[in-house]
Amino acid sequence: MILALRKILSDLRADTFFKVLLAALLVLSAFAPSGIASYPSLVDWSTIAALAGLLLLTKGLEASGGLHRFGVWLVNLMSTERVAAIYLVLAAALLSTVLTNDVALFVVVPLTLSVCRLTGMPATRFIVFEALAVNVGSTLTPIGNPQNLFIWQLAKVSFGEFVLHQLPLVAVLLVALIGLTALSFGGRRIDARESDSSKLDGPLLALSLLLYVPFLLVTDMHQSAYAFAAVLLLYLLMRPRVVAQLDWGLLLVFILMFIDLRLVARLGAVQELMKGLELQIPANLYFAGIGASQLVSNVPAAIALAEYSQDWKVLAYGVNVGGFGLLIGSLANLIALRLSGDGKAWKMFHVYAVPALLVAALLGYFLLFRI
Numbered sequence: 001m002i003l004a005l006r007k008i009l010s011d012l013r014a015d016t017f018f019k020v021l022l023a024a025l026l027v028l029s030a031f032a033p034s035g036i037a038s039y040p041s042l043v044d045w046s047t048i049a050a051l052a053g054l055l056l057l058t059k060g061l062e063a064s065g066g067l068h069r070f071g072v073w074l075v076n077l078m079s080t081e082r083v084a085a086i087y088l089v090l091a092a093a094l095l096s097t098v099l100t101n102d103v104a105l106f107v108v109v110p111l112t113l114s115v116c117r118l119t120g121m122p123a124t125r126f127i128v129f130e131a132l133a134v135n136v137g138s139t140l141t142p143i144g145n146p147q148n149l150f151i152w153q154l155a156k157v158s159f160g161e162f163v164l165h166q167l168p169l170v171a172v173l174l175v176a177l178i179g180l181t182a183l184s185f186g187g188r189r190i191d192a193r194e195s196d197s198s199k200l201d202g203p204l205l206a207l208s209l210l211l212y213v214p215f216l217l218v219t220d221m222h223q224s225a226y227a228f229a230a231v232l233l234l235y236l237l238m239r240p241r242v243v244a245q246l247d248w249g250l251l252l253v254f255i256l257m258f259i260d261l262r263l264v265a266r267l268g269a270v271q272e273l274m275k276g277l278e279l280q281i282p283a284n285l286y287f288a289g290i291g292a293s294q295l296v297s298n299v300p301a302a303i304a305l306a307e308y309s310q311d312w313k314v315l316a317y318g319v320n321v322g323g324f325g326l327l328i329g330s331l332a333n334l335i336a337l338r339l340s341g342d343g344k345a346w347k348m349f350h351v352y353a354v355p356a357l358l359v360a361a362l363l364g365y366f367l368l369f370r371i
Helices: 002-014 016-031 033-042 045-064 066-075 081-099 101-119 123-137 146-155 159-184 202-220 224-238 240-245 248-265 268-276 282-296 298-305 312-321 331-340 345-369
Strands: none
Touching: 002 248, 016 033, 016 248, 033 248, 045 101, 045 146, 045 202, 045 224, 045 240, 045 248, 066 202, 081 101, 081 123, 081 159, 101 123, 101 331, 123 159, 123 331, 123 345, 146 159, 146 298, 146 312, 159 312, 159 345, 202 224, 224 240, 248 268, 248 298, 282 298, 282 312, 282 345, 298 312, 312 345, 331 345
C-alpha cells in the first residue's frame, strides 16, 4: 500500500495537467476561501464512481493477460500492410467502445510498435490512425470516454438510448476512417507471426469479464456508487494487487476538474461571456463544444458547457467531434503520441486530424440539424 501511494504521488508530481488544475484551485480558493466547504458538492460523484469502476474492470482485464492474448491473435491474422492497418484501426475502435479510448490505446499501440519493429512498417502513421480510431469508436457508448460517461450520468437516459443517438455519427465516421485507412496504406506483404509465452491469469480474467455486464446494468440504473463499491470489494478480496495498480491519480484529476470548472463557471465575467454565445440555440452549443475542445480538451469542455445547457444530444456530438483537430482536442491524442515515442509524430497527426475535424463537424451538423 505504501509503494502504491508513493507511485500515485510520483505520477502526480510528473503530471502537468494535475499541477495546472491544482494551481488554479489554489488561486480560486484564495479569492473566495469561504466557499471551500462547498467544494465536495461541486463534484459529480456518480460520474467519478462510474469511471473508477470502469478503470478497475479494465485494469483487471489488462493484468490478467487476456487483452495481450487477444492482440497477439489479431497480429497473426495480418497479411499485408493495408490489412494490418485496417485490423488495428478496427481493433482500436471496437476496444474503445467498452474499454475507454485511453485503455484501448494502451493495448493496441504497444502491439503496433512490436509488429512494426518486426516488419519495418511505419509505426507513427499506424498510431496516428489508431488515435483517430479511438476517437470514433469511443463516441458510440456512454463508457467509451470520460465525456460520454459524464454526459450519460447527467442526462439520466438508458445505455441503449445513448448508443442509438450516437450510432449514426459513429457509423459514417467509421466508414470514412476505414476508407481513408485503405487509401493511406499499401499492399506490401508482411510476415508478422508472433508467439505468445505470457502467462494468463484465468480467474482474474473470468472475474473481470463476469463483473462487466452487472456493473453496466447497475450503473445504467444510476446507482454507480453501489456498483463501484461491489466491484471494489470483490477485487480487494480476490486480487488486491489490481486495486493497488488502479490509476487513482486520474480520479483525483477529474475531481479537481469538476471543482475548477464549476468555480470558473460561477465567475461573473464568464457568465456574461457564455450568455453572449446563446448556448440555448442548439447549433451554437454544437460549435461551442467543438471549439472549446480545441482549447481545453473535450472532457473539460463537456463539464464546462453542461453548466449552461442540458441538451445532452447536441453536447455529446459537439465534444466528441471536438476530439479531432488539434492535439489537445482529446487526451487520447496525447496518450497515443506519447506512446509512439516519436517526437515529430504531432506533425503527421495534424495532417490527418485537422481535415478529419472539418469532415466530422460537417457530418455531425448534417445528422443533428438536417435529418
